[in-house]
Amino acid sequence: MSATRSAPAPTSTALAVFASLLLLVGPTSAGDPYAYFDWDVSYVSAAPLGVKQQVIGVNGQFPGPIVNVSTNWNVVVNVLNDLDEPLLITWNGIQHRKNCWQDGVLGTNCPIPSGWNWTYQFQVKDQIGSFFYFPSLNFHRAAGGYGGIIVNNRDVIAVPFDKPDGDFTVFIGDWYNKDHKDLRKALDDGKSLGMPDGVLINGKGPYRYNKTLVPAGIDYETINVHPGRTYRFRVHNVGISTSLNLRIQNHNMLLVETEGSYTVQQNYTNLDIHVGQSYSFLVTMDQNASSDYYIVASARFVNESLWRRVTGVAILRYSNSRGKASGPLPDPPQDLYDKTYSMNQARSIRWNLSAGAARPNPQGSFRYASINVTQQYLLRNEPPVMINGERRATLNGISYSPPETPLRLADQYTVKGVYTLDFPTRPLKGSPKLARSVINGTYRGFMEIIFQNNDTNVQTYHMDGYAFFVVGMDYGEWTEDSRGTYNKGDGVARCTTQVFPGAWTAILVSLDNVGIWNVRAQNLDTWYLGQEVYVRVVNPEDTNKTELPIPGNALYCGLLQKYQKEQVPHHRVKSSSGIIYAEGKFVILMLFLVAIATFT
Numbered sequence: 001m002s003a004t005r006s007a008p009a010p011t012s013t014a015l016a017v018f019a020s021l022l023l024l025v026g027p028t029s030a031g032d033p034y035a036y037f038d039w040d041v042s043y044v045s046a047a048p049l050g051v052k053q054q055v056i057g058v059n060g061q062f063p064g065p066i067v068n069v070s071t072n073w074n075v076v077v078n079v080l081n082d083l084d085e086p087l088l089i090t091w092n093g094i095q096h097r098k099n100c101w102q103d104g105v106l107g108t109n110c111p112i113p114s115g116w117n118w119t120y121q122f123q124v125k126d127q128i129g130s131f132f133y134f135p136s137l138n139f140h141r142a143a144g145g146y147g148g149i150i151v152n153n154r155d156v157i158a159v160p161f162d163k164p165d166g167d168f169t170v171f172i173g174d175w176y177n178k179d180h181k182d183l184r185k186a187l188d189d190g191k192s193l194g195m196p197d198g199v200l201i202n203g204k205g206p207y208r209y210n211k212t213l214v215p216a217g218i219d220y221e222t223i224n225v226h227p228g229r230t231y232r233f234r235v236h237n238v239g240i241s242t243s244l245n246l247r248i249q250n251h252n253m254l255l256v257e258t259e260g261s262y263t264v265q266q267n268y269t270n271l272d273i274h275v276g277q278s279y280s281f282l283v284t285m286d287q288n289a290s291s292d293y294y295i296v297a298s299a300r301f302v303n304e305s306l307w308r309r310v311t312g313v314a315i316l317r318y319s320n321s322r323g324k325a326s327g328p329l330p331d332p333p334q335d336l337y338d339k340t341y342s343m344n345q346a347r348s349i350r351w352n353l354s355a356g357a358a359r360p361n362p363q364g365s366f367r368y369a370s371i372n373v374t375q376q377y378l379l380r381n382e383p384p385v386m387i388n389g390e391r392r393a394t395l396n397g398i399s400y401s402p403p404e405t406p407l408r409l410a411d412q413y414t415v416k417g418v419y420t421l422d423f424p425t426r427p428l429k430g431s432p433k434l435a436r437s438v439i440n441g442t443y444r445g446f447m448e449i450i451f452q453n454n455d456t457n458v459q460t461y462h463m464d465g466y467a468f469f470v471v472g473m474d475y476g477e478w479t480e481d482s483r484g485t486y487n488k489g490d491g492v493a494r495c496t497t498q499v500f501p502g503a504w505t506a507i508l509v510s511l512d513n514v515g516i517w518n519v520r521a522q523n524l525d526t527w528y529l530g531q532e533v534y535v536r537v538v539n540p541e542d543t544n545k546t547e548l549p550i551p552g553n554a555l556y557c558g559l560l561q562k563y564q565k566e567q568v569p570h571h572r573v574k575s576s577s578g579i580i581y582a583e584g585k586f587v588i589l590m591l592f593l594v595a596i597a598t599f600t
């Protein structure tokens with residue numbers, strides 16, 4: 001892997017797509033640059049842990065290509081669904097200001113049918129930082145399909161550190177050798193997923209640091225560096241449900257950014273990165289290269305002796321390295337009996353108030369503590385429960401059951417009865433239920449959300465469309481008095497926060513982005529089982545200035561299916577001479593013939 005990985009150059013197909021799109025999509029911001037991507041999302045075969053399986057690649061790459069743009073750029077991504085199931089791509093941390101139409105979750109978008117393409121177009125308005133995209137439906141993320149998003153500062157805005165000598169995107173995540181359909185089936189059958197088979201780093205298995213634990217022949221990630229230089233590492237936990245501890249042998253990791261905010265710069269020798277979280281570190285190559293160094297991502301809050309295989313190991317190789325990495329891995333935190341270690345580490349992550357981010361004014365000029373809270377929700381999760389004979393996960397006693405018609409589309413066409421706007425501000429008393437209940441957010445209100453985790457493992461929660469302030473977390477039940485412990489000055493603004501078991505985390509969010517926005521567990525299993533809700537933010541004033549119009553290429557489904565025009569499916573069929581397009585009708589005919597052959 002080289003120090004810089006460039007995003008794919010715009011292809012002529014992409015340009016052609018764009019030309020046709022100009023006629024389709026709504027108003028765009030003239031003057032801001034465009035970046036075009038043409039993606040084929042398909043299965044590719046891989047054996048990251050030595051067991052051959054189907055993973056999801058983007059243009060054949062796993063992880064997918066990096067979207068590398070700058071503040072305010074327009075991003076146009078034509079996605080071809082080359083899977084055998086419906087697909088949506090969501091852009092974790094991208095705020096889609098005024099434009100939830102592009103969010104890529106079931107509440108806002110109809111799934112892209114197998115064989116169809118759909119073109120996303122959005123602006124990374126007033127954002128900087130490190131994010132990632134992933135497929136949001138059908139447990140797809142367990143099979144990959146993810147990739148990095150980098151939003152660089154505009155040239156005119158100072159970054160609070162010197163330009164690094166290189167930029168590495170690093171994906172860490174737990175991994176199963178079963179494919180996503182089997183994992184989904186296990187959950188549908190009421191089972192839990194059990195211990196993962198390992199941890200991948202950039203789609204690759206562990207370096208063979210221990211001959212008993214790691215079989216021979218596994219491809220591992222190597223990051224090549226030069227002595228004395230400083231590199232930026234953008235690390236994302238894209239796994240299913242395991243919190244991971246990240247460390248680089250003998251090296252300090254200087255935390256500089258998390259999910260679009262510049263942090264107070266502090267060195268860590270290790271950092272807990274929970275599912276769905278993103279962090280940027282600067283790492284200086286200040287060692288004498290007596291050997292290569294281990295980069296480790298190990299499972300957290302589990303019995304280490306049972307979970308040893310759930311450890312990702314990559315290699316940091318200096319250009320003057322004198323040999324391979326060997327010996328034991330650097331120690332994880334020894335905090336078995338100290339449940340505050342990780343929470344204190346989380347609390348130590350602060351907003352750098354004097355640094356500018358996407359705009360020239362300092363981040364701290366938004367004084368969140370001086371704004372009055374106008375709405376408050378306490379969202380309490382519980383361990384999975386049985387509802388109508390199914391194992392489900394809940395928030396406030398409600399397990400979200402997605403309607404066939406996306407919520408935002410239902411609003412657009414004033415289709416009634418798709419959802420109810422009555423999500424309870426406190427946990428419901430009585431038996432848990434399935435519902436399509438949505439939070440009624442007040443436009444320009446200031447909402448306090450307290451996540452109370454009654455489950456036995458760490459959960460992370462994410463909100464689309466916004467960055468929120470993480471102002472407090474503690475063990476026990478949240479009470480009014482807990483507000484006294486809030487960080488009123490430099491709580492960091494981000495989009496995903498952890499909530500420790502038996503503890504609460506409080507966030508504040510300014511509801512200034514019109515749309516219907518997903519609030520979800522990032523843990524893929526609890527999300528799949530219904531632990532999510534949407535927040536509806538509507539401007540009561542009749543204006544078209546606070547939300548973009550529905551895009552001309554919107555897909556229709558559910559109660560609005562009648563508006564959908566047929567699309568001739570395109571699958572890219574691999575031939576010996578490379579990739580060719582096949583007309584959908586032909587593919588369907590072939591499938592039909594195969595089906596007949598199979599069933600007779």
Ligand SMILES: *[C@@H]1O[C@H](CO)[C@@H](O)[C@H](O)[C@H]1NC(C)=O
Nearest residue numbers: 004005006007068069150167
């Ligand atoms: C992203 O693009 C910028 C500007 O074109 C370039 O300087 C940088 O090296 C790129 N970063 C990566 C990781 O490709």
Ligand SMILES: *[C@@H]1O[C@H](CO)[C@@H](O)[C@H](O)[C@H]1NC(C)=O
Nearest residue numbers: 017020021078117118119553
């Ligand atoms: C699908 O891609 C084609 C070009 O390959 C483009 O013309 C069309 O607009 C795309 N469809 C949608 C719904 O985005």
Ligand SMILES: *[C@@H]1O[C@H](CO)[C@@H](O)[C@H](O)[C@H]1NC(C)=O
Nearest residue numbers: 159160263264265352354355
């Ligand atoms: C905060 O940002 C300022 C302004 O860019 C920078 O000079 C300073 O070093 C940063 N402070 C810390 C502690 O990160």
Ligand SMILES: *[C@@H]1O[C@H](CO)[C@@H](O)[C@H](O)[C@H]1NC(C)=O
Nearest residue numbers: 209210211212213308327328
């Ligand atoms: C490798 O792992 C096994 C099993 O956990 C352990 O018993 C052994 O001591 C390890 N070997 C080395 C060289 O660390």
Ligand SMILES: *[C@@H]1O[C@H](CO)[C@@H](O)[C@H](O)[C@H]1NC(C)=O
Nearest residue numbers: 251252254265266267284286
């Ligand atoms: C972080 O650690 C490096 C050494 O690895 C050191 O040079 C630097 O001064 C430290 N920075 C801070 C803010 O502690």
Ligand SMILES: *[C@@H]1O[C@H](CO)[C@@H](O)[C@H](O)[C@H]1NC(C)=O
Nearest residue numbers: 250286287288289290291322
């Ligand atoms: C430098 O390398 C030697 C082995 O060549 C090792 O013994 C020593 O501890 C290293 N020093 C530092 C500061 O890493």
Ligand SMILES: *[C@@H]1O[C@H](CO)[C@@H](O)[C@H](O)[C@H]1NC(C)=O
Nearest residue numbers: 302303304305306307336337
């Ligand atoms: C971890 O698991 C091992 C093997 O089952 C067991 O002997 C040990 O007591 C467990 N440790 C803790 C801290 O639970």
Ligand SMILES: *[C@@H]1O[C@H](CO)[C@@H](O)[C@H](O)[C@H]1NC(C)=O
Nearest residue numbers: 368369370371372373374446
């Ligand atoms: C917040 O509420 C207090 C008391 O209700 C009121 O005095 C104050 O003016 C409000 N502050 C703002 C910024 O609205």
Ligand SMILES: *[C@@H]1O[C@H](CO)[C@@H](O)[C@H](O)[C@H]1NC(C)=O
Nearest residue numbers: 420421422440441442443445
């Ligand atoms: C939703 O909140 C708005 C105020 O923001 C209020 O006017 C409206 O009546 C509420 N709707 C429901 C169904 O409670």
Ligand SMILES: *[C@@H]1O[C@H](CO)[C@@H](O)[C@H](O)[C@H]1NC(C)=O
Nearest residue numbers: 453454455456476501502503
């Ligand atoms: C979950 O809630 C029950 C009932 O309030 C309480 O007894 C239990 O301690 C809670 N567990 C956790 C992990 O918060």
Ligand SMILES: *[C@@H]1O[C@H](CO)[C@@H](O)[C@H](O)[C@H]1NC(C)=O
Nearest residue numbers: 026027542543544545548549
């Ligand atoms: C927005 O509304 C104004 C006035 O109602 C109208 O003139 C304008 O064309 C609309 N703009 C768009 C993009 O629909």
